[in-house]
Amino acid sequence: MLEIEKISVRFNSFGLQDVSLKVEQGDYLALLGVSGAGKTVILEVLAGLLKPQSGRILLHGNDITSLKIQQRRIGLVYQDLSLFPHLNVEKNIAYPLRNKKFSKKEVQSRIKELAKQTGIPHLLKRYPGTLSGGEAQRVALARTLASDPEILLLDEPLANLDVKLKSGLRGLLQQINRSGKTIIHVTHEYMEVATLANKVAVIENGRLVQTGTPESVFRHPESEFVAHFSGVKNIFPCRIEGNGNNNGLKKATLGKACEILFVGNEEVGSGFVIVSQEDIILSEGPLDTSAVNQLHGFIREVYLSGSAMEVVVSAGVDFVVAVSRKSFEKMNLKPEKPIWLNFKASSVKFIKN
Amino acid sequence: MLKNWRLGLVFLFLSGLILLFIVAPLLGMFLQTSGDQYLETIADAEVRRSIRLTLLASLAGTVLFGIAAIPLSYILARKEFFLKGLVNGLVDLPVVIPHSAAGIALLGIVSRGTLLGKAGEAAGIQFVGGVGGIVLAMSFVSIPFLINAARDGFAGVPSRLEKAALNLGASPWRVFFTISLPLARRSIYTGLVMMWARGLSEFGAVVIIAYHPMVAPVLIWERFASFGLAYARPVAAVFVAVCLAVFVVMRLLSKKQIHARN
Structure with missing residues (x-):
């Protein structure tokens, strides 16, 4: 188990502040945050490339905060991959193996094994400069795995890859995690997290603002920042002025x-309300349902979103509603059409300012 | 379009003028030397001895001081420290001071009464009027070329690659010898060649420390001062031809290395 206790790192205008986190053996943790939030700094602190000013890091109960980089067994794959340009793929993978006392035969057999696992046996004689983004990413993974790290740190591993390559690499990462390897994956895309991680930590301006399972974080964001980050589209500033009628x-x-x-329970004040777009039902007239929120408005615009449609309805504020293609066609939804929005009071989440 | 055409013409003219300025005197020297004079000069044992001494002394200086200078280049490229600007300035000092003054300064520390002079004598190395002094003088004036080239080479190696190597379990020694040094080797090689070439051509500092045994630049000057231009020119032509030949071979070897890596 990896425990990060109140780590702080200060630079001139930025720093990590009291970051605490627990990662269990075999976890796939996603560190989610915008560029410059401090995600990579956390990875560098864990890898030993940056020294924290305060706090400590424990691996299986042992304090590794001051341990040398090469003794930590925490493998880091940088976003730029940092493959050694003067060594071919085979020698890149062999690099960490030569730090250990393996025989030549053992090194060769381990290279073959890792190349097979990462799907790159045909690339072994190539130089990094000749590899595509996806190929280079696999080579970097194979090289880091060759050092047999206890924890694998990945800095934006799926960035700059096309959809097909992303899908292939996602499968590989899942497979590596299933084999028991603990992974900490830095990203700014919440969709990556939703498909890979079993734990999420959201970082904002050097502070961890929410941690939990992807479901709990995305279904119950605790701040406007997390809500925006998790792809919530219906988030509105609001005022509370007392009890409702019901x-x-x-x-x-x-x-x-x-x-x-x-x-x-809030009496008065201001904050934000979130309404999940999947929880809103569109109708052509008022519905006799348990949904207490029934708003009348008109369609402002419609657009394709993946295999479904998104309809923007203006009802004082603009709500985004997801509908299936079938419903979209059946209801003949088009701009300017009057429409009703229906959702339950329990579908509305309030975040206090 | 017209302006671009005019600009191109001006640039071409000025570039041609500069190239002519470099090539014309050398070409003139080669053309004004007859075939017989070349043969006579090559057969002259004193000329052959001085060219061999020049090539070997500069090579010895490059190897000895080059090895010691590479760690300094690495430190200057990678580390930030108090008075780093001053250290960078000190490195360039031998280039900016008059080389005769460099010779005088060196003579002050290697002459017989000094600590270094005595140590050299005890070890059988003669600095004043000896090969040891020639190597020292050549190295003193040429070492900035190596340090600066190697420093730029190390600075061009992304420090992230070194960090990645450490993260893969390599020791700092292994990182230096397997990542930093190989990736900076092109610049280091260029620096070594430049240092060696600059050492070959040194006259001012060498002549003050060791008039004898005579290196080629001193021999050329001696022939010129004693017998005139006609006697000095063939020696100069042969020496320049040898230097050019070695320089071309070095460049070819350097290119071959780069191709092999890619």
């Missing part, structure tokens, strides 16, 4: 006059 429900005013009801 028992136990609170009323939030969005924009100038749009009012919605939600389940909560």
Whole structure:
């Protein structure tokens, strides 16, 4: 188990502040944050390339904060991969093996094994300068795995790859993780996290702002930042001015006059409300359902989003609603059409300022 | 378009003028020397001896001081420290001071009464009027070429590659010898060639420390001062031809290395 305890690193205008995190053996942790949030700094601190000013790092209970880089057994794959340009693929993979007392035969057999695992046996004699982005990424992974790290740190491993290559590499990362390797994966794309990680830590301006399973973080974001990051589109600043009409429900005013009801304890104040686009039902008239929020508006625009459609409805504020192609065609949804939005009070999440 | 054409013409003219300025005197020297004079000069044992001494003394200086200078180049490229600017300036000092002054300065520390002079004598190395002094003088004036080229070479190696190697479990020694040095080797090689070439041509510092045994530049000057231009020119032509030949071979070897890597 890896434990990070109150790590702080200060630069001139930026720093990590009291970052604490626990990573269990076999976890796939995604460190999620925008560029410059401090994700790579955390990786460099873990790898020993940067010394923290305070805090400590424990690996299986042993303090490794001051341990030499080469003794940590924490493998880092940089975003630029840092393959050695003067060595061919085979020698790149052999590099960490030659640091250990392996015989030539053992080195060769390990290279073959790793090349097979990462799908690069045909690239062994090539030089890094001749590899494509996806190939280079696999070589970098094979080389780091050759050092037999306890923890694999990946800095934006899927960035700059096309969709097909991403999918292949995602499969490889899953396979490496399933074989028992703990992975910490830095990314700014929440979709990467959703498909790979079993734990997420969101970092903002050098601080960890939320950690948990991808589901808990994305379904229940604890800040506007996390909500924006997790792909929530219906997030609105609001005011709470007292109880709603219904028992136990609170009323939030969005924009100038749009009012919605939600389940909560807040009396007065301001904050943000989030309505998941999957929780909103569109109808051509008011519905007789348990959904207490029924708003009338008109369609502002429609666009294709993956295999479904997204409809932007103006009802005082602009809501984004996901609908299937079939429903879209059946309801003949098009711009300017009057429409009703229906969602439950329990679908509304309030985040206090 | 017209302006571009005019600009091209001006640039071409000025470039041609500069190349002519470099090539014309050398070409003139080669053309004004007859075939007989070449043969006579090559057969002259004193000329052959001085050229051999010049080539070997400069090579010895390059190898000895070159090995010691590479760590300094690495430190200057990688580390930040107090008075780094001053150290960089010190490295360039031998280039900017008059070489006769460099010879005088060196003589001050290697003459017989000095600590270094006594140590040299005890070890059988004669600095004043000896090969040891020639090697020292050549190295003193030429070492900045190596240090600067090697420093630029190390600076061009991304430090991330060194960090990646450390992260893969390599010791700092192994990182230096397997990553930093091989990746900077093109610049280091160029620096070594430049140092060696600059050492060959040194006259001012060498003549003050060791008039004898005579290196080629001193011999050329001696022939010129004693017998005039007609006697000095063939020696100069043969020496320049030898230097050019060695230089071309070095360049070819350097290119071959680069191709092999790619």
